[in-house]
Amino acid sequence: MKDIVMTAQTTLANLDLTSSELTGGTLAVHSPIDGSLLAEVHETPVSEMDAVFARSKAAFKAWRVVPAPRRGELIRLLGEELRAAKDDLGALVSWEAGKITSEGLGEVQEMIDICDFAVGLSRQLYGLTIASERPGHRMMETWHPAGPVGVISAFNFPVAVWSWNAAIALVCGDPVIWKPSEKSPLTAMACQKIFERALARFGDAPNNLLQTLIGGAALGGALVASEDVPVISATGSTRMGRAVAPIVAQRFGKCILELGGNNAMIVGPSADLEMAVRAIVFSAVGTAGQRCTTLRRLIVHNSIRSELVSRLKKAYAGLPIGNPLTEGTLIGPLVDEASGTAMTAALEAAKAEGGTVSGGDRVTEGVPAGVYMQPAIVEMPGQTATVKTETFAPILYVMGYDTFDDALELQNDVPQGLSSCVFTLNMREAEQFLTAAGSDCGIANVNIGPSGAEIGGAFGGEKETGGGRESGSDAWKAYMRRQTNTVNYSAELPLAQGVKFDI
Known part of the structure; x- marks a missing residue:
């Protein structure tokens, strides 16, 4: 889009970047929005x-x-x-x-x-x-x-x-x-x-x-x-x-x-489903699923699984996908073609493992020339190899559970350990989730999604994270x-642990 390039040139000038810095270099910079060439910058020589x-x-x-x-x-x-x-x-x-x-x-x-x-x-x-x-x-x-x-x-x-x-x-x-x-x-x-x-x-x-x-x-x-x-x-x-x-x-x-992060949300039978749906949608599709803390696994109590999935599919159907600069858009492009290919491959692998896929198709109408994908909801029979592998795209794998201990086992049974959350109004479940026998992640939240860590807390995770x-x-x-410093302000020279060394 010519208007993106022209506006970007003004913005780059406002940020003190000069024409000589933005042209004639060996590294081409393209916008994922539409593939526009924004600049050709000069690379730092390894020498x-x-x-x-x-x-x-x-x-x-x-x-x-x-x-x-x-x-x-x-x-x-x-x-x-x-x-x-x-x-x-x-x-x-x-x-x-x-x-x-x-x-x-x-x-x-x-x-x-x-x-x-x-x-x-x-x-x-x-x-x-x-x-x-x-x-x-x-x-x-x-x-x-x-x-x-x-x-x-x-x-x-x-x-x-x-x-x-x-x-x-x-x-x-x-x-x-x-x-x-x-x-x-x-x-x-x-x-x-x-x-x-x-x-x-x-x-x-x-x-x-x-x-x-x-x-x-x-x-x-x-x-x-x-x-x-x-x-x-x-x-x-x-x-x-x-x-x-x-x-x-x-x-x-x-x-x-x-x-890597392969973040999960447990949704218990007592959860506020309206709040959970809002948290799930933002956490799973925000930044087109390209956050470290994106929600990738949804572990739902079997008594509410069908209802929650139905609500999610309805919410997904109304999500505006397109140019991220357009007011009202909620889902922009993946960063490049390789990311789109990886998403498609993961969905095919999930199907082969018994998953049922809703969404996940390439969007080509009404969007610029970038890689725009429908977010996908994949109902899985269990936590398969594909589910345990992080794909940097808007894919949400849904699994059911019967007991809270089963849910915790699924939550922790992946190589990654960045962020996690539980939606529940059951105090015992909430508190157990935050104990040593609960989530094994660096971030564990209650009634809030895994995304959006504030800067006041330490950010990071365990295991392969x-x-x-x-x-x-x-x-x-x-x-x-x-x-560690020791200052002797006395006139004596005693040794620690009662050691004697007289000379």
Whole structure:
């Protein structure tokens, strides 16, 4: 669509991206909305990576000694600049990731929220004071900046995940090297420009606190392998995590992995079905099923299964599918043709395993030239291999259960462990779901879907989801190193555990 390209050019200019940065490069950027060519950007040569690491190390030496509240001031200014650029950056997220307008703007709001959180955190990087068994001694722990942090982000949340990491890392004293998805480089380039606006207002920060790498997997490989980058935060597929983790472990680096999610909702017989339907529909089809926390498995008590599925099919039939920039659209495109192919293949596999598929067809009429798919509801006889495999598309597998213990078994019997939820008005079920014998996921909710984690809580999951935590709570500790200190303020030198060593 010519109007998308023309509007995008104005927005890119508003975000300080120049014609020379957007043309003549080797990486073509197409909008999933209609396939329009948005830009041809220049890729970072792999040969420059040693220089990138050297610049980040130099920035670290200066930034680590800046008082944390002063570092927080930079993030406060970044939050202000994001507020000013919210409309432009939100629009760019929609064009580059195919999100509906409210979701594009919502992603930028999430960036603003984490900046607010990080500013307060800059005055709360607390250690402990610890009682010593030795007279005249004091023990404590101190948290220090870890060093340059590498951030590898995915296309589906092209800017929010970076901000979760960057805002926290920077107040913790760490420079950031960012490798965004090659499917969404423009939003990353825009964030770099917005960050530079904040830096200009801040005044005395070292150069190269944020460096953005544009290109393919070779750049990510160099970042992961570098001993100059002690912390790697990587968001993506389980396959990517299996490749990243051993490399970082071999050099004794630290990994924050946010990988696959195969999230389930249990709907009990006492559930408020009207509320459950609204939660299910948004959680299963929002962002065209391309969220880490998308609802993919629905585990319903057999006494209400037929009624709930009927309500869902009716709701699905009225969902507006099309150009995400059009007001009223709720489902936009998949990111590319490969995603559409993967969705079709998963539905065929589910059929072969005895599933009954409703929806899931390609939409070609009344939509732009992107990959638009009907959301699918698949009634399954059990939790098959296909159900246990995450497909990044709007597919909802429905299974029944008789006892709550059976439901929990189904919920936990997948390799992934990101998010989970239960809809019930039964207090015992709700509380059991949140116990050690309940959900085994990093996120467990009651009477709310698995999507939409707020930044105040730590975000992440268990098992093949990777075990990492980002954003709120005490996730900041992953970006720092802990040091235990003992201070002897006496004139004696006693040893611990009653050891005697007189000389």
